[in-house]
Amino acid sequence: MDVTEIPTAIVTGATTARGIGRAIAVRLAENGHPVALLGRNPAAAHDYATKIADKYGVPALGLHCDVTDPASVDEAVRETSARLGPIGVLVNNAGTTDPSRFLDIGGATWGSVVDVSVVGTFNMMRRALPDMLSRNSGRIVNITSVSAQNGGGVFGGAHYAAAKSSVAGLTRAVSREFAHAGVTVNAVAPGLIDTDIRGEVDPALIAEVVSGIPVGRMGTAEEVAAAVAFLCGSEAGYITGATIDINGGLYLR
Numbered sequence: 303m304d305v306t307e308i309p310t311a312i313v314t315g316a317t318t319a320r321g322i323g324r325a326i327a328v329r330l331a332e333n334g335h336p337v338a339l340l341g342r343n344p345a346a347a348h349d350y351a352t353k354i355a356d357k358y359g360v361p362a363l364g365l366h367c368d369v370t371d372p373a374s375v376d377e378a379v380r381e382t383s384a385r386l387g388p389i390g391v392l393v394n395n396a397g398t399t400d401p402s403r404f405l406d407i408g409g410a411t412w413g414s415v416v417d418v419s420v421v422g423t424f425n426m427m428r429r430a431l432p433d434m435l436s437r438n439s440g441r442i443v444n445i446t447s448v449s450a451q452n453g454g455g456v457f458g459g460a461h462y463a464a465a466k467s468s469v470a471g472l473t474r475a476v477s478r479e480f481a482h483a484g485v486t487v488n489a490v491a492p493g494l495i496d497t498d499i500r501g502e503v504d505p506a507l508i509a510e511v512v513s514g515i516p517v518g519r520m521g522t523a524e525e526v527a528a529a530v531a532f533l534c535g536s537e538a539g540y541i542t543g544a545t546i547d548i549n550g551g552l553y554l555r
């Protein structure tokens with residue numbers, strides 16, 4: 303990466319107040335990246351982008367984008383590139399979960415969980431890569447999950463584990479193909495992070511899960527964002543096809 307220039311970054315799924323995507327956008331802005339926050343709630347994305355621009359003094363945009371829809375992805379990337387400059391950093395964070403047991407997962411539920419992570423990550427990488435290839439430099443970070451390693455659990459079912467495992471494979475495959483072109487592609491696999499993705503979950507159930515985490519607490523969105531920002535930076539140029547686990551030692555037991 304050319305360290306004299308801090309490239310434009312896109313973060314998908316950056317429309318929830320306590321979410322990992324918003325924290326990543328904040329951290330990248332803090333590091334000087336012009337940043338676009340994407341999601342299906344453009345009002346929230348715009349609001350967060352305005353606050354980021356005011357606080358960190360970088361250009362920031364909040365745009366509508368449904369990552370499962372190639373036309374919507376095309377429009378969001380085109381607008382970001384036109385207004386903030388060519389894309390040099392892409393963080394595929396958009397995701398959704400569902401606690402259904404295996405035999406209760408119908409086709410629509412399967413699609414709703416798998417499409418956002420797998421098709422969404424595929425669509426975004428395909429659309430953003432040409433900008434990176436034209437600069438001979440780029441950083442892609444895909445958000446997977448500890449569920450890809452331990453098979454999921456109470457908060458995400460088999461469809462969620464399958465989706466995140468697919469993103470892990472996609473990450474490694476694309477990292478091989480574009481390493482020669484200066485583009486690194488890595489994954490970050492969070493464990494239990496304190497956001498609103500799980501909806502209204504019984505606090506007793508959360509406490510039970512936390513009791514199995516060696517560090518003894520949930521992680522924070524900011525802790526995930528710090529690792530993502532490192533992988534997006536100029537010092538991470540020799541890291542590709544890797545996964546950073548941020549799970550408080552969850553699978554050590």
Ligand code: NDP
Binds near residue numbers: 448
């Ligand atoms: P949130 O529910 O807070 O955020 C999810 C984001 O994804 C929202 O901004 C939502 O925005 C966006 N999104 C959902 N569907 C689409 C779509 N079709 N197109 C574009 N954006 C979409 O969850 P978290 O911040 O907790 O999760 C962020 C990522 O981290 C997810 O990939 C999740 O799987 C992963 N993760 C989270 C863990 C946790 O414990 N919190 C653990 C492991 C992984 P909108 O509805 O506006 O489109």
